[in-house]
Structure formats: C-alpha cells, structure tokens
Amino acid sequence: MRTIADHFFDILENSVNAHASKIIVTISFFQHIFLCRIIDNGSAANLSNVTDPFVTSRKTRRVGLGLPLLKSTVEGTGGHLNLSRLEKDSGTCLEFTVNMAHIDARPFGDIPAVFIDALRSWPEIDFEIFIKNAKKEQKILDTVELKNMLELDIIQDVEVLKYIGEQLKKELYKIGINRQFGVS
Numbered sequence: 001m002r003t004i005a006d007h008f009f010d011i012l013e014n015s016v017n018a019h020a021s022k023i024i025v026t027i028s029f030f031q032h033i034f035l036c037r038i039i040d041n042g043s044a045a046n047l048s049n050v051t052d053p054f055v056t057s058r059k060t061r062r063v064g065l066g067l068p069l070l071k072s073t074v075e076g077t078g079g080h081l082n083l084s085r086l087e088k089d090s091g092t093c094l095e096f097t098v099n100m101a102h103i104d105a106r107p108f109g110d111i112p113a114v115f116i117d118a119l120r121s122w123p124e125i126d127f128e129i130f131i132k133n134a135k136k137e138q139k140i141l142d143t144v145e146l147k148n149m150l151e152l153d154i155i156q157d158v159e160v161l162k163y164i165g166e167q168l169k170k171e172l173y174k175i176g177i178n179r180q181f182g183v184s
C-alpha cells in the first residue's frame with residue numbers, strides 16, 4: 001500500500017530533477033489535517049497540467065505518475081494539492097493536505113526514513129525541516145547548520161544519519177505523526 005511517506009520521496013525527487021540546491025519542508029498535523037509544504041529553489045515548474053499523468057519533463061520515462069497519484073491520494077480524503085511558482089523562473093512551492101481521519105486516508109508510513117534516504121541520496125542538497133502546530137513553527141533540521149557544527153562538508157556518516165532519523169521521529173511523534181494513522 002502506498003503511504004504518505006512514499007509520495008514524499010517522489011516529491012523531493014521532483015525538486016532534485018529541477019536542479020534545486022535547497023529544499024525547505026514544513027509539516028503540520030492539527031485536528032486530523034496533515035499539511036505539507038515543500039519549497040525549492042530549482043527551475044520553476046511549468047504549471048500547465050502538471051497533475052495530468054501525461055505531462056512530464058522527463059526524457060527517460062514517458063508518463064509521470066508522481067503528482068497525479070499524489071493528487072488522487074489527497075483528494076480522495078477531501079484534501080487539496082497546489083503547485084505554485086515562487087518567482088518568474090525559479091522556485092516551486094508544492095502544498096498538500098490530507099484528512100487523516102478520512103476512511104480512504106493512507107497511513108503516514110516512515111517519513112523520517114524517507115528524509116534519511118533523501119539526505120543519503122542527494123548529499124549536495126541542503127534541507128530545512130520545520131514542524132508547525134497551532135501555536136508555533138519550529139525548525140527541526142537544518143543541514144547547513146549541522147554541517148557547520150560538525151565541521152563536515154557532507155552528511156554521509158551512518159551514525160549521524162541515524163541520529164538525525166531518531167530526532168525527526170521524536171519531533172514528528174510529538175505532533176502525532178507516527179507510522180500508522182497518527183490519530184490516536
């Protein structure tokens with residue numbers, strides 16, 4: 001079964017394919033509504049019909065299923081997906097919501113593991129992750145800060161990645177996001 005986490009990797013990969021060097025993710029989960037915003041500084045998305053399964057800028061595979069599948073996942077729960085351009089020719093913001101209390105909602109899956117995969121797969125990309133609740137927004141990961149602190153050029157050390165994964169898991173759990181539905 002596809003989980004929200006499975007979609008996450010696809011979305012991050014879209015930013016990578018658009019040659020982003022920085023990806024900022026904001027996650028919130030409040031009153032059953034999971035909200036995710038992903039902002040990148042890659043080349044701007046061509047916004048016409050990107051959620052049509054036949055629209056892709058890929059050269060290697062003819063149909064792109066990432067956004068159409070995500071769209072049906074979120075809209076199946078009454079949520080929405082919105083892709084917008086930040087500037088004329090660079091930067092994309094993707095935002096989606098999922099009603100996790102809806103009977104058709106998919107489980108969260110292992111979101112921290114997806115971020116760790118992303119850090120490992122694209123060490124040259126800087127990530128910032130924020131979580132938001134009703135009261136405040138809090139940064140829970142900033143790879144630039146972490147690299148400066150640890151005096152590293154890239155984050156590839158298994159122990160460091162494991163530690164980041166555990167921290168992310170702890171912070172997401174605090175706002176009710178665990179591998180299952182998170183609605184307890």
Ligand SMILES: Nc1ncnc2c1ncn2[C@@H]1O[C@H](COP(=O)(O)OP(=O)(O)O)[C@@H](O)[C@H]1O
Pocket residue numbers: 010014015018040042043044045046050051055056057058063064065066067068092
């Ligand atoms: N973050 C992004 N920046 C720029 N373009 C994007 C971004 N996300 C999606 N797109 C555009 O939308 C298209 C469809 O994306 P997707 O459905 O994931 O299919 P695929 O990645 O297989 O092409 C991409 O080919 C790309 O042109």
Ligand SMILES: [Mg+2]
Pocket residue numbers: 010011013014064066067
């Ligand atoms: Mg894609």
